[in-house]
Amino acid sequence: MKIFSVTDITRAVKDVLETEFPFIWVRGQVTNLARPASGHIYFTLTDGDAGLSVVWFKGNQRMGGDGEESVNPLTGEIESGGPLELEDGMEILVAGHMNVYPPRGVYQLVAELVQEQGVGDLKLAFEAMKRKLAEKGYFAEDRKMEIPRSPKRVAVVTAPTGAAVRDFLKIAEARGTGAEIRIYPTLVQGDLAPAQIAQALDRVYDDGWAEVVVLIRGGGSLEDLWAFNTEQVADALFRATVPVVCGVGHEVDVSIADYVADKRVATPSHAAQELWPRRETLMQTVDELEGSLKRSFENFLNRRESRLETLQKGLSWLSPARRIERLLTSFDEEGERLYRAAENFINAKSDSVKALSQRLSFAFGGDRIERMEHDLAGLESRLSRAADIFLKDKLAEFENVSTSLRMLDPESPLERGYALVTVEKSEAFLRSPDEVADGDAIRVRVKSGEVRARVTSE
Incomplete structure (x- = not known):
């Protein structure tokens, strides 16, 4: 049997607890509230049946009344003032993670965000709407359209006098190569905002003019941005016929509209940066393309020049003139070889004749x-x-x-006045009258020519 130490058990419980509950929301009522000089806040969160120890460290304390604005890292809301003024009996929502405090062996919730019950309800409503629209396919990536680069016609749906549209136009003026921008005015906060935003989007679709729609609004609290978390605006974005860029709030703000839009950007200024590149970048790109084109052209010329030299060498080698030159050179070489061979042959035979002459002279x-x-x-x-x-x-x-x-020539008697008679049908010489009959054709040849005749019995 293994015996555990208290430290081992505490460490094991701590590992299990922190692994199973890395981040949770807990609803309850504040009791046993304590504020020591360290600035940390300690209290118990109870629902009547059970209690949970909570520590809210000073560095995590935000939400509250009037004062300087700050950005909540969990929700992305713009908040103002110091921490929420807690009181015993207050209904709150606490977000944080579970851990174990080893010296006392107790588990506790380390608060990272504390909200009054009303704000918590908005968060829950947001998550419920998000789940509903996700199930309907509003967030599916395959339905989203591609955002055109450097568009020439842009429709902006926003409040016409807000800081968001000024920031957008200021950035747009310094980027791209020029574009036409139309403002479709609408409320972006309050109960009337969702319907006006949806109507403005529908006007953009009906006009059929814009290449892209930009839906923008400046930062604010979750309540301020709630119009962009409504189903009415989500439906309008879902039926879009042109790509929609959504830039609502600050970078940490995420709305339902961001999920449904074809592209989400961090801020209204970022929307302009997403649509149009910097002019300096364009000019640099042009310079780089010009340099690349020049290098490509030079490489092209070098390759063609090298190819031309190769073809010229090949053509020169295969040309008739060069072939005749090579043949003449070959003939000259062969003639020289033949001349040397003949000379060697003659010299060899001459030497042989001399040797034979010497031998003959010696012998005879x-x-x-x-x-x-x-x-x-x-x-x-x-x-x-x-x-x-x-x-x-x-x-x-x-x-x-x-x-x-x-004397034996048959025509020699013709010189002396004789004639040669041939029977025409047999072409034989006539030697006897019995060899012809009455009416046979004959030819009589004399010295100067030939006479045709027929045989008669008279």
Whole structure:
């Protein structure tokens, strides 16, 4: 069995309690109120059946009467004055977290916000409206429209004399490249404000002029901003036909209208900043684009120049003129090689002939060569005479054959007045009268021409 120390148990309870209740709202009545010199406030919050110790440290104390304004970090409300003046028996709402005070082993609520019951009811009404509209799909991201950048026609729904519209117009004047802005006046606080805001939004939709709607109001308390937490305004925003930018209150203020609008911004000034960029930024962007364009153009030219050089080299290599030059160079080189090869061949053969001559001269001697040359001359003379005799004999024989051929020529008798007769149908020479019949066509050829005739029996 494990035995725990008091510190262990207290620490374990502290961890469980603070983990389970990191932030809660508790309603009850103030009792046992104490205000020591430290400025902290201690009291018990009771509902008649149970009591809960509460410590309200000085640094967390706000809400109250007249005086300097401050921003509540929990609700985003603009508050004025010091802490709420608590009294025994007062009905309040306390927001905070649970913890354990180890020295006494007791748990307590550390208050971060203390409100009178009425203000607490507004908070509860806000949360109830938020849940209702969320279930109806009013906050769905997929229904929201995209906000145009640098719009030229902007409708502003707000109080025409409030600080919010002045701040918006002042920022808009110094940003963007110029736009037309129309003010749709409306109350932004009080019982009549929700209906007027909804009517102003509907007028914007019906006009069909604006590219975007800006719904703005300056800061204030939860009660002051309550018109923007009504279902009537939420319905008007939900049926919007153009994008809506909502800038209500200060950065910590969050309204139902912020959830339904297409875009929520922190303040009215921020709405103008969201729609239009600074002119200095635009000019810087133009300068950067100009520089980028210049660099891109230079890179483009460099790439094209490099490509052109490559193509020029390729074209030069493939051009007919360069090809002819390369062929001529190749021919010159091959001719030089051929010349050297021929020269080497001739030199080699010359050396071979010289060597053979030397060998022949050594083998036969000079006298023998002279006798052979004399015999060769004699043989040449005899061959010449024999050739002359052979030619004369052949010429005589040729003349005899020519004479015989002329005598055998069938046309030679034509020179002496004879005629050649051919039968036309057989084209054969006529040698006997029996070879033709009466009426056959014949051709009679004489020296100077040809005569056609027919055979008759008379």
